[in-house]
Amino acid sequence: MEYKSLGRSGLSVSRLCLGTMNFGWKSDEAESHAIMDLAHEHGLNFFDTADIYYWGEHRGKTEEIIGNWFAQGGVRRERTVLATKVYEPMGEWPNEGRLSALHIRRALDASLRRLKTDYVDLYQFHHIDRETPWDEIWQAVDVAIQQGKVLYAGSSNFAGWNLAEAQAAAKAKGMAGLVSEQSLYNLLTRTVELEVIPAAQRFGIGILPWSPLQGGLLGGIVQAERTGRRRLEGRAAETLEKRRPQIEQYEALAAELGHKPSNMALAWLLHQPAVTAPVIGPRTTNQLLQSFSALNLKLDQQILERLDVIFPGHKPAPEDYAW
Template identity: 65%
Template structure:
C-alpha cells in the first residue's frame, strides 16, 4: 500500500480511501465488517463515512456498523484514520442539521457514540452552510479539538471561494483550518480544476475525490450494458450523453491492457493535490480488484490521450479569460 500526507499535516493515509456509504443500504453488516477487515489486510487505513449514511433519518446506520466493528478490538480502531461528516438533518427540529455551533456539538457527540470511539480523526462539513459564519464554525471546532473529540477538520463540496474564506478566518484565529476537501472529481467532472484544486494547492489541503468512477460510468459501463439499461435512469441518461467519450475511453483502456475503473483511479492519483480517491466497494471481491489501480502508471502520452478524450480546465481565470 502507498501512503501520503493528508494535505500539509503530518498524518499519513492510504492512497485509496474506503468509502462506507454502501454499508447498510447495499451491504450487510457482516459483509461490511469483512470489507473493513480486508481493507486493513491490504494496508488501507483511511475510512470515510457520514452521520446521514444509511439514509434513515437520525439512525446513523453506517456509523453504527463501523462502531460495532471497532468494538471487536484487535487494533481495529487504532489502525484506522476515521473521517466522518455532519450537515444533513438527523431529526425534524430546526437545529438538527447544518453547521451551527449547537448542531456541531450535538452531532459530534452523537457520532462518537455511534462509532464507539473517543475521538474523530477528521471531522468534515458535508456541505457549505451559508447561514453560519465561519467565525461560529471555527469556534465550535476549536472547542471540540480542545476537548480531544476531534483532531483535524475537513470540508466537502466547498467551492474555491468557501475554502479561501474558511482558511483566512481560521488564520485570524491562529487555528490550523481545513486539512482536506472532498469534491466530486473524475475524468468526466473536471470543474474542480478551475478553482478548488488551485485553492487546495495554495493552502496545503488534501483533495479527496468522491465519485471517482462517476457512478460507474467510468468503470467499463459498455461491457455491462444489460445491467446499465436496468439501472437508474440518470446513469442511462449520462451514458447516452457521453457515449462517444466512453467508447473512446474504453477502447484506449483496451490498448493499455487495463480495466477502465483502474485507469480512472490511476488518473486521479496523478492529479495535483489529490491525496486519496474514495472507493465504495460493495463486496470484498470488488475491494480486492480496486487495489490494482495503485499499480497502474500512466506516462505523459497516456495522460495527454485522456485529456484529449475528456478535456479538462486550466485554473481560473485563464480558462475563461485572458
C-alpha cells in the same frame, strides 16, 4: 500500500480511502465488516463515513456498523484514520442540521456514540453553511479539539472561495483550518480544476475525490451493457447517452492498454498532484480487491494526454476562459 500526508498536515493516509456509504444500504453488516478487515489486511488505513449515511429513517446506521466493527478490538480503531461528516439534518426539529455550534456539538457526540470511539481523526463539513458565520463554526471545532474529540477538520463540496474564506477565518483565530476537501472529481467531471483545486493547492488542502467512477460510468459500463451484466437507469442512463462517444473511446483505450476501465480511472486521479486519495465505495470484498490494482498502474505522459483529448479538463481560472 502507499501513504501520503493529508494536505499540509503530518497525518499519513493510504492513497485509497474506503468510502462506506454503501454499508447497511447495499452491503449488509457482515459484508461491511469483511470489507474493512480486507482493507486493513492490505494497509488501507483511511475510512470515510458521514452521520447521515444509510439515509432517511436509517440515518446513522452506517456509523453504527463501523462502531460495531471497532468494538471487536484487535487494534481496529488504532490502525484507522477515521473521517466522518456533519451538516445534513439528523431530525426534523430546528438545530438538527447545518453547522451551528449547537448542532456541531450534538452531532459530534452522537457520531462518537454510534462509532464507539472517543475521537474522530478528521471531522468534515458535509456542505457549506451559508447562514452560520465561520467564527462560530471554528469556535465549535476548537472546543471539540480542546476536548480531544477531533484532531483535524475538513470540508466537502466547497467552492474555491469557500476554502479561502474558511482558511482566512481559521488563521484569524490561530487555528490550522481545513486539511482536506472532498469533491466530486473524475475524468468525466473536472469542474473543480477551475478554482477548487488551485485554492486547495494554495492553502495546503488535500483533495479527496468522491465518485471517482462517476457512478459506474467509468467502470466499463458500455461493455457491461453489451453483455447484459448491467443496465443504468435515471440520471446515470441519461448521462451515458450524452457522453457515450467519449465513454466508448475511453473503454477502447483501456482495452488497448490491457487495463480495467475502473482501475484506469482511479490511476488517473492518483496521477493528479493535488489528490491525496480517491474515495472508493466497494459493495463487496471482490470490488475492493480489484481497486488495489490501480495503485500499481502507471500512466505515462502520452496516455495522460490521450485521456485529456477524450475528456478535456480545465486550466485554472481565469486563464481557462480569459487571458
